[in-house]
Amino acid sequence: MxxxxxxxxxxxxxxxxxxxxxxxxxxxxxxxxxxxxxxxxxVPIEFQIDRARQMIADLEPQVRRNRHVIAKEEAELEHLGKRIESADARAEKDKENLLRLNADLTSGDDVFRYAGRSYSRDQVKADLANRFKRYKTGESTIESLQRVYDARSRGLEAAREKLDGLIAAQRQLVVEVENLEAQRQMVDAAKTSATYHFDDSKLGRVKELIADLQIRLDTERKMVDAEVYTPGEIPLDEVAPEDVVDQVSEYFGLGKPKSAALVQQ
Structure with missing residues (x-):
C-alpha cells in the first residue's frame, strides 16, 4: 500500500x-x-538549546579519541627517538673502530694484534671493508629514521593544534549556548511580566468604601457644626475684653505694650 x-x-x-x-x-x-x-x-527554543548542548556533548568522544591517538603517537615518537639515539651512539663507536683499523693499516705493518689475538694485513683489511659497509648502511638507516621522526613530529604538532582548536571551539560553543539560555530566560521573564495582570478589583472597592466613609464623616461634621450655631439668636457668651493685652502685660510686669503707648501719644 x-x-x-x-x-x-x-x-x-x-x-x-x-x-x-x-x-x-x-x-x-x-x-x-x-x-x-x-x-x-x-520547535521550542528551549528544546533547540538542549539539542545544541547534546550536540556539544557528542563532541566529547571525538576529543577523547584524538587525545588517545596523540598520546599513542607521542609514546611511539619517544621510542623512535631513543632508537635513533642508540643508533647514533653505536655509529659513533663504529666510526672510532673504523678510524683505528684504518690508522693501523696505514702504518705499513703486516701483522696486527687485537684483544690478544694476531691478524694478518689482509684479515684486517677485509674486516675494515665489512665494518665500513655496515657503518654506511647504519648511517643511511639513521638518516631514514630521522626523516620519519621529523615527519611524524610535524604530524603530531598538527594534530595537537587541531585538537586544541577543537577543544577551544567546543568551549566557545558552551559559552554561546549558555548566553542563548540567558537570553531565553530574559525573554521569558519579559513575556511573563507583560502578560501577568494583577486583580485590582478588590483594591478599587476598598478605595471606593474609604471615599464613601470620608463623605459620610464630612457630612456628619457639617451637621454637628450646624447644630452648634443657630442663626437669629443673640449670642450670650462673653467676648474677650479689648484691653486683654494690657491686662496680661500689667499682670506679668512687662510694662505698657507699644500699642498702648502709641495710642497715648
Whole structure:
C-alpha cells in the first residue's frame, strides 16, 4: 500500500513537472523549504538549546579519541627517538673502530694484534671493508629514521593544534549556548511580566468604601457644626475684653505694650 502511494505521488510530481516545467519544480522546492522552516520555527527554543548542548556533548568522544591517538603517537615518537639515539651512539663507536683499523693499516705493518689475538694485513683489511659497509648502511638507516621522526613530529604538532582548536571551539560553543539560555530566560521573564495582570478589583472597592466613609464623616461634621450655631439668636457668651493685652502685660510686669503707648501719644 505504501509503495503504491509513493509510486502514485512520484508519478503525480513527474506529471506536473512535464506539464508545467521548471516553474512547478520551483514551486515544489519553495514549498518544501517553507515547510521545513515552519517546522523548525515551531520547535521550542528551549528544546533547540538542549539539542545544541547534546550536540556539544557528542563532541566529547571525538576529543577523547584524538587525545588517545596523540598520546599513542607521542609514546611511539619517544621510542623512535631513543632508537635513533642508540643508533647514533653505536655509529659513533663504529666510526672510532673504523678510524683505528684504518690508522693501523696505514702504518705499513703486516701483522696486527687485537684483544690478544694476531691478524694478518689482509684479515684486517677485509674486516675494515665489512665494518665500513655496515657503518654506511647504519648511517643511511639513521638518516631514514630521522626523516620519519621529523615527519611524524610535524604530524603530531598538527594534530595537537587541531585538537586544541577543537577543544577551544567546543568551549566557545558552551559559552554561546549558555548566553542563548540567558537570553531565553530574559525573554521569558519579559513575556511573563507583560502578560501577568494583577486583580485590582478588590483594591478599587476598598478605595471606593474609604471615599464613601470620608463623605459620610464630612457630612456628619457639617451637621454637628450646624447644630452648634443657630442663626437669629443673640449670642450670650462673653467676648474677650479689648484691653486683654494690657491686662496680661500689667499682670506679668512687662510694662505698657507699644500699642498702648502709641495710642497715648
Amino acid at each position: 505504501v509503495k503504491r502511494v509513493l509510486l502514485i505521488g512520484g508519478g503525480a510530481v513527474a506529471l506536473v513537472g512535464v506539464c508545467f516545467g521548471g516553474t512547478a519544480i520551483s514551486y515544489f522546492r519553495t514549498s518544501a523549504n517553507y515547510v521545513s522552516e515552519s517546522v523548525q520555527n515551531a
